[in-house]
Amino acid sequence: MLKLFKITGYLEALSAIVLFFIAMPMKYIWEDPTWVTHAGRIHGGLFIAYMVLVYLLKEKYNWSWKIFMIFFVAAIIPGGTIWAEKRLIEGKKYKEQLAEKEIK
Numbered sequence: 001m002l003k004l005f006k007i008t009g010y011l012e013a014l015s016a017i018v019l020f021f022i023a024m025p026m027k028y029i030w031e032d033p034t035w036v037t038h039a040g041r042i043h044g045g046l047f048i049a050y051m052v053l054v055y056l057l058k059e060k061y062n063w064s065w066k067i068f069m070i071f072f073v074a075a076i077i078p079g080g081t082i083w084a085e086k087r088l089i090e091g092k093k094y095k096e097q098l099a100e101k102e103i104k
Contacts, residue, residue: 001060002089005053009081012050015043016078050075 023035054071057063067088074080 001053001057005050005057006085006089008046008050008053009085012043012046012075013079013081015039015046019043020078047075050081 019036019039023039026035027033051072054068054075058065058068070088071081071084074084
């Protein structure tokens with residue numbers, strides 16, 4: 001489930017960057033809202049999938065609400081999911097805890 005979480009986080013970050021830095025300028029500068037419609041739907045779906053996965057992982061690994069909120073806020077910031085994943089999942093403090101839970 002962690003691999004799916006990481007992939008979803010990267011895709012969510014990429015979709016946010018596409019939405020904010022490609023689709024929205026296309027809408028407001030060149031008056032073409034088509035990109036925003038499609039990129040917005042994709043980003044919204046990925047955001048919801050990411051948050052569902054955060055909640056499922058919170059329950060599986062017994063994360064605190066503080067960790068949950070860090071992932072939530074990171075998902076709002078474009079590219080924040082990548083930072084949160086590197087900081088918390090790959091971080092030394094939680095890496096050992098996750099490894100122990102995966103074995104059980």
